[in-house]
Amino acid sequence: MSVLQLIEEFLNTVDERTFSRHGQTHVAGDELTSPQALRGWIVVNHLPPGESELGPDDLAATVELRSALRRSLLGDPDADVILALAGHPLRVEPDPAGGLRIAAHSGRPWLNVIVETVAGSAARGDWHRIKLCAAPDCRWAFHDTSRNGRGRWCEMEVCGNRHKTRTYRERHQT
Known part of the structure; x- marks a missing residue:
């Protein structure tokens, strides 16, 4: 799993998609609905779960971070990511390879x-x-791998196509 793929997976633990495709309507949902569900997500993604049993405060802190990061992506990501991480103090420490790490x-x-x-x-x-x-x-989180970094849709074949079809129809109705 790539570094950014972990973040993508984390952000997509909430699914806000409500569109229909091939007659199937997406049902919005949240994977992180309980401390047990959070523990399951942590295990599946090979993250360290911690020493103690997870509780409601752990779930609330996790969902709060996810929400703050998703909000940062709706605005100016360079400025807002700082606000999203504000409740999580960071330090620079030596790493095992002899360098420094956050x-x-x-x-x-x-x-x-x-x-x-x-x-x-x-x-x-x-x-x-x-x-x-x-x-x-939709609002699905994705890692934009386009050359110029200007990707707009999670999948061009799905959301991009729906947008272009809608625009075409609106243009030709008038």
Whole structure:
């Protein structure tokens, strides 16, 4: 799994898609509905779960970070990612290879990995490659791998095509 793929997976634990495709309507939902569901997501994504049993506060902190990161993607990502990470102090520490690394110490190891990944991505300048689909009935998070970094849709074949078809129809109705 790539570094940004973890963030993409995290952001997509909430599904806001409501459009229909091939007669099937997406039903919006949230994977993180309980501490047990959070534990399952942590395990599936090979993140450190921590020493103690997860509780409602752990779930609330995780959902709060996810919501803040998704909001940052709707505005100016370079400025807003700082606000999204504001509740998660970061430090620069030595890493085992002899260099330095960005480290978070929230007491929630899985959140530390996510915060460190986002902060490292922002420091490298590739945070702007994580986007939410421009389709208002989608908002699926995706890693924009286009050459110029101007991708707008999670899938051109789905959301991009729906947008272009809608625009074409509107143009030809008048």
